[in-house]
Amino acid sequence: MVKLEQVEKIFKSDLLAQPFVALDKVSFNIPDGSLVGFLGANGAGKTTSLKIIMDFIRPDSGQVTFSPSLGNSRIEIFKKIGFLPERPYFYPNLNGEEFLNMLGTLSETPKAVLRPRIKHWSQVFSIEHALKRPLKTYSKGMLQRIGFLAAILHDPEFIILDEPLSGLDPVGRKGLKDVISEVHKKGKTIFFSSHVVPDIEEICDRVIFLEKGKLIYDGSVQTLIHSSPNTEIAIKVKGNREVVENILKGENLVKSWDDMGSDYQYIKVSAESKQKTLSLLVNHSIDIVSLDVEKPTLEEIFYKIKNK
Amino acid sequence: MNSKIYTIAYYTFKEVLKSKVLYGVLFIGLAIMLSVFVASEFTYGAPFRVAIDVGLGLLSLSSLGISLFLGVNLLSKEIESRTIYMIISRPVTRIQFILGKLLGLIGVLIVNTLILSTMIVLVTVLLGNQIEGLFFWSILFNFLESLLLLLVVTAFSLVTNTVLSSVFSFVLLIAGHFIADTQNIMFVTSRPLLSEVLKFYHYVLPGFYKLNIKDYVLYKQTLPTDFLIMNTVYGLSYSAFLLFLIIYIFNRKNLD
Numbered sequence: 001m002v003k004l005e006q007v008e009k010i011f012k013s014d015l016l017a018q019p020f021v022a023l024d025k026v027s028f029n030i031p032d033g034s035l036v037g038f039l040g041a042n043g044a045g046k047t048t049s050l051k052i053i054m055d056f057i058r059p060d061s062g063q064v065t066f067s068p069s070l071g072n073s074r075i076e077i078f079k080k081i082g083f084l085p086e087r088p089y090f091y092p093n094l095n096g097e098e099f100l101n102m103l104g105t106l107s108e109t110p111k112a113v114l115r116p117r118i119k120h121w122s123q124v125f126s127i128e129h130a131l132k133r134p135l136k137t138y139s140k141g142m143l144q145r146i147g148f149l150a151a152i153l154h155d156p157e158f159i160i161l162d163e164p165l166s167g168l169d170p171v172g173r174k175g176l177k178d179v180i181s182e183v184h185k186k187g188k189t190i191f192f193s194s195h196v197v198p199d200i201e202e203i204c205d206r207v208i209f210l211e212k213g214k215l216i217y218d219g220s221v222q223t224l225i226h227s228s229p230n231t232e233i234a235i236k237v238k239g240n241r242e243v244v245e246n247i248l249k250g251e252n253l254v255k256s257w258d259d260m261g262s263d264y265q266y267i268k269v270s271a272e273s274k275q276k277t278l279s280l281l282v283n284h285s286i287d288i289v290s291l292d293v294e295k296p297t298l299e300e301i302f303y304k305i306k307n308k
Numbered sequence: 309m310n311s312k313i314y315t316i317a318y319y320t321f322k323e324v325l326k327s328k329v330l331y332g333v334l335f336i337g338l339a340i341m342l343s344v345f346v347a348s349e350f351t352y353g354a355p356f357r358v359a360i361d362v363g364l365g366l367l368s369l370s371s372l373g374i375s376l377f378l379g380v381n382l383l384s385k386e387i388e389s390r391t392i393y394m395i396i397s398r399p400v401t402r403i404q405f406i407l408g409k410l411l412g413l414i415g416v417l418i419v420n421t422l423i424l425s426t427m428i429v430l431v432t433v434l435l436g437n438q439i440e441g442l443f444f445w446s447i448l449f450n451f452l453e454s455l456l457l458l459l460v461v462t463a464f465s466l467v468t469n470t471v472l473s474s475v476f477s478f479v480l481l482i483a484g485h486f487i488a489d490t491q492n493i494m495f496v497t498s499r500p501l502l503s504e505v506l507k508f509y510h511y512v513l514p515g516f517y518k519l520n521i522k523d524y525v526l527y528k529q530t531l532p533t534d535f536l537i538m539n540t541v542y543g544l545s546y547s548a549f550l551l552f553l554i555i556y557i558f559n560r561k562n563l564d
Binding site for chain 2: 051054075081083089107108134
């Protein structure tokens with residue numbers, strides 16, 4: 001849908017200030033129909049990347065290319081893009097309906113289509129009751145929801161969201177995540193930035209990591225989790241600890257050991273040691289009660305990569 | 309293309325209207341009526357002149373106030389609060405955006421001018437006087453002056469912060485009103501270098517004094533039509549130049 005190639009952006013606040021590299025030759029590609037999370041701490045360069053994609057700011061070098069399926073001119077392309085900025089603050093004196101009508105009209109959505117869409121989505125986002133109220137009376141969560149509504153109102157093919165879940169309560173977060181998944185299932189491409197790892201892990205199939213303006217990871221969320229050396233196998237066995245210890249001793253297989261009373265042991269081994277440990281236990285007729293794969297969360301992996 | 313400019317202008321106008329700016333305008337209108345009523349009690353034979361003087365003065369203050377205080381926030385507030393991102397992330401060009409925003413505010417200036425000039429006409433007619441043609445030229449010039457100031461402050465707001473934009477624009481407004489008289493004082497004429505600097509300033513920066521004909525209206529003096537047309541053309545051409553400058557800067561500006 002969009003491809004960034006060697007994009008670099010350097011900010012300099014004034015002549016004497018040290019230049020700050022916001023993006024350092026960043027390249028990535030958002031495939032059609034994907035739901036990609038854009039992860040990074042505050043100041044990692046996520047918003048700068050999104051601003052460059054949206055042509056709000058221009059890169060110092062590198063280029064941004066949109067898929068031909070979106071169109072050839074800027075106008076054609078932007079007709080099929082929905083964008084929600086971070087911490088949006090809308091015209092305070094317009095009411096919700098006027099604001100949505102304005103944005104829908106600017107997106108060239110016919111009035112006959114616009115009205116039922118506003119009705120449908122405002123019901124989904126539970127803001128139907130507030131559409132006649134000025135936006136200055138909306139809570140932060142309501143503004144976030146009407147902003148998201150405005151971003152998808154014209155049924156865009158490519159939706160870009162900058163921190164869409166910030167400022168929402170748990171119920172609001174869940175609702176918005178459900179809508180993101182629902183819209184994605186309709187074949188839309190979604191690219192959303194967040195610094196909250198579990199949100200990305202929950203709904204995205206791909207993740208792009210940025211740290212201090214550099215690309216750290218670009219790929220599948222599951223591959224990242226599975227390929228992590230932190231994956232552990234928890235084996236629960238029936239037997240005396242002394243007996244089981246004697247079987248596994250000398251092999252340096254066990255990472256941790258939980259004594260669960262005299263009859264049961266809870267052993268944790270690395271994913272690589274799984275086969276060998278199981279073979280030894282089976283060969284010595286030890287009763288294996290259960291076996292669990294304990295994957296590290298994306299959050300744990302994120303902090304590990306970050307601290308490297 | 310035009311429908312998008314209209315949409316942006318319409319909602320900009322509506323947003324300003326709902327911000328209760330026009331209550332201020334109506335308040336000024338009432339002040340005009342009240343001051344004329346009070347003045348008619350104290351001035352013998354000249355309440356009409358007071359009505360015109362106070363009326364045109366308050367109209368000018370109101371229009372310039374709208375241009376300065378709303379104009380300075382027209383773009384800077386949009387960028388600061390990221391509202392602009394919601395608009396230009398749609399199939400809208402930056403030129404359409406800026407033209408729409410400016411037209412919306414020009415609409416507010418027109419409404420302000422219409423309300424207050426109607427009040428002045430009403431009061432003058434109620435006092436049993438006739439309105440001269442020059443009065444309407446004065447209204448037009450007042451509008452051109454506020455339009456010019458709006459474009460000056462918008463141009464400044466694209467390159468500096470809101471406080472400096474307001475200060476610079478206000479300084480230009482004051483200087484633009486006094487530049488012609490200043491050139492003739494002996495302190496200047498006796499210093500050739502200073503005289504040249506002021507001459508350069510006179511040719512390059514906006515000459516707001518060209519759009520001020522209140523004294524002629526007050527004292528029922530006439531002005532040649534070609535003078536009025538030339539000054540109208542000056543106001544419009546300078547505004548067009550500033551508009552091109554604003555579009556040029558805005559098209560290249562990083563909106564961060």
